[in-house]
Amino acid sequence: MSQARNATVTSETRKQIDRLHSLGWYHSIELPGGEVIPGLQSIELLKTRLSQFPVPADLRGKRVLDVGAWDGWFSFEMERRGAEVVALDATRNPKLILARDLLGSKIEYVNADISRISAKELGHFDIVLFLGVLYHLKHPLLALENVCEMTDELACLESYVIDDGSDLSAPPILEFYEGTELRGQFDNWCGPNTSCLLAMARAAGFASVKLESVMEQRAHVTCLRKWPNPPGTDPAPALLCVENSVSKDHTFSTTADDYISLWFRSTSSDPVFVEVGPYAARPVEITSVGTEGWLATCKLPPGLKPQWHDIRVRVAGSGFSNAIRIPVDLSVEQRRRGEPVPLSTQIQIILVTDGRSWERWKVKTGADSCLSIWAKGISNDAQVSVRLEWANLSAIYVSEPDNNGARQINAMLPSGITLGKTRLCLACDGVACEPVEIELV
Secondary structure: OOOEOOHHHHHHHHHHHHHHHHHOOOEOEEOOOOOEEOOOEOHHHHHHHHHOOOOOOOOOOOEEEEEOOOOOHHHHHHHHOOOEEEEEEOOOOHHHHHHHHHHOOOOEEEEOOOOOOOHHHHOOEEEEEEEOOHHHOOOHHHHHHHHHHHEEEEEEEEEEOOOOOOOOOOOOOEEEOOOOOEOOOOOOOEEEOHHHHHHHHHHHOOOEEEEEEEEOOEEEEEEEOOOOOOOOOEOOOEEEEEEEOOOOOOOEOOOOOOEEEEEEEOOOOOOEEEEEOOEEEOEEEEEEOOOOEEEEEEEOOOOOOOEEEEEEEEEOOEOOOOOEEEEEOOOHHHHHHOOOOOEOOOOEEEEEEEOOOOOEOEEOOOOOOEEEEEEEOOOOOOOEEEEEOOOEEEEEEEOOOOOOOEEEEEEEOOOOOOOEEEEEEEEEOOEEOOOEEEEEO
């Protein structure tokens, strides 16, 4: 049951605040000589909170961000385990600075709001601690997106929740507190139920979200950027086409909350695992589009660098599909240039037609648009992709050579791709042919 507008809970909170004022510290701090600076939260309680998450005991070589560090116990504990640590808090706390001096700590202390700072300023971290902060924020989902953007591996999410976490099938609900409804404190802005907290973490871009525990209406959630289970050995799906879910083209940006549509062929679709560059992407919807054909929709993972990234897909037990490369946060000129690939005179395009009408050198765009290419010089078992000025496309069909040594290569087009004349080439095993001009209509 929610603690908002509960007079008994508010009264108890006021007692805790009075005790905090008398102690002066929220976190207890262990000093090198064994002395402890007593705080409202004991060392035992702080260790219990951290133990809810799978944080390794040895963090040497890791970079950790502690969001809402306050007096700094979690930051100092991460440093003690060997990590390079950045402590982040919207309010400058002299006690953290004092504790850092007493401990001889080298943590970096940054004063900024997690809702208004990003990886551009702080960089990326192997582990992000986001403990006891979410419900203090006016913009909790925005903050979670920023946390996800800065996380490379694991984020530890702890938040007040309005239930006990026993029913994860409950509809996601978020209470909003305009004033001091929650515990009589003005800086408590929201209270999700547990299913809402999990849903928000997934919507922010985390691929795998696991509820570890709920203790005294504090939920502990492990959030991963990569799939915890490895690929299998069953036959891989065939990735056919990729496009921006809204603009229907091959333009993608991490600043626009973009979603990706992926068409693939597979005998199975449950579950589906997508990877974009170094990060996993959880499908928010999977739709059947015919015999062994599927459409998956995923959020473009936060934190991708401005460059071309491979998209791959697998299903339970299978290996990964072929890759299609997409441009992320690249200019028009950068997308036109594509990635530099050595030219080969061995590969030669003879003809390009619309894949349905067979009109020569002209391809009709829109739903179910495809093109057919006839080319010489493609070896057996070559990994073939089709490169336009605006997109990299997967070859969904490569024929056996005809009597003249030419093969037919088919590819699907994003339905909203830029119209007009464009150049097209084939890339095979790290080399590309001289481009030819076609018209998209």
